[in-house]
Amino acid sequence: MDEMTLSDLQGLQGQWRQVRFEENGIADPPDTHSAPGAILTIDGNGFHVGVPGQAAILEGSFVLDARKLPKVITWTDATGEDAGKSFPAIYELSDKDFTFIAADEGMPCPTDFSGGQGLTLRSLTRIEPL
Numbered sequence: 682m683d684e685m686t687l688s689d690l691q692g693l694q695g696q697w698r699q700v701r702f703e704e705n706g707i708a709d710p711p712d713t714h715s716a717p718g719a720i721l722t723i724d725g726n727g728f729h730v731g732v733p734g735q736a737a738i739l740e741g742s743f744v745l746d747a748r749k750l751p752k753v754i755t756w757t758d759a760t761g762e763d764a765g766k767s768f769p770a771i772y773e774l775s776d777k778d779f780t781f782i783a784a785d786e787g788m789p790c791p792t793d794f795s796g797g798q799g800l801t802l803r804s805l806t807r808i809e810p811l
Contacts, residue, residue, distance in 0.1 A: 685747035690726070692774055693745075697721040701780075701804035706797045721805060728756070745772075753790060754781055768801075780804040 722729045730739040741758040751771040769790035770783035782791045785799040
């Protein structure tokens with residue numbers, strides 16, 4: 682793994698709270714892959730979405746490529762209605778913020794953060810590192 686990708690992987694570790702959600706170009710629609718108060722936890726190349734004290738809502742893994750511009754992340758769900766599906770996405774990451782926009786399976790990877798049909802945008806803020 683190259684140094685940029687390794688650095689971003691290390692930077693993603695920890696817990697994140699969603700602060701923005703758009704799906705199919707609509708801001709804050711009903712969210713079938715999350716819930717109010719849900720936390721995204723990233724540990725290694727795995728992710729877990731859940732409300733503390735309740736069963737997991739979604740789990741899976743991801744692969745990063747920070748060498749590309751924009752940076753690429755591919756999410757693969759292991760549970761839920763999309764189990765086994767992979768979602769190409771791009772992302773931005775800072776110490777406190779993480780934003781990604783993912784395309785539906787089978788669509789090309791997004792090239793910008795403008796949203797639209799078949800795209801899901803999530804912005805998260807860091808709660809705590811692992």
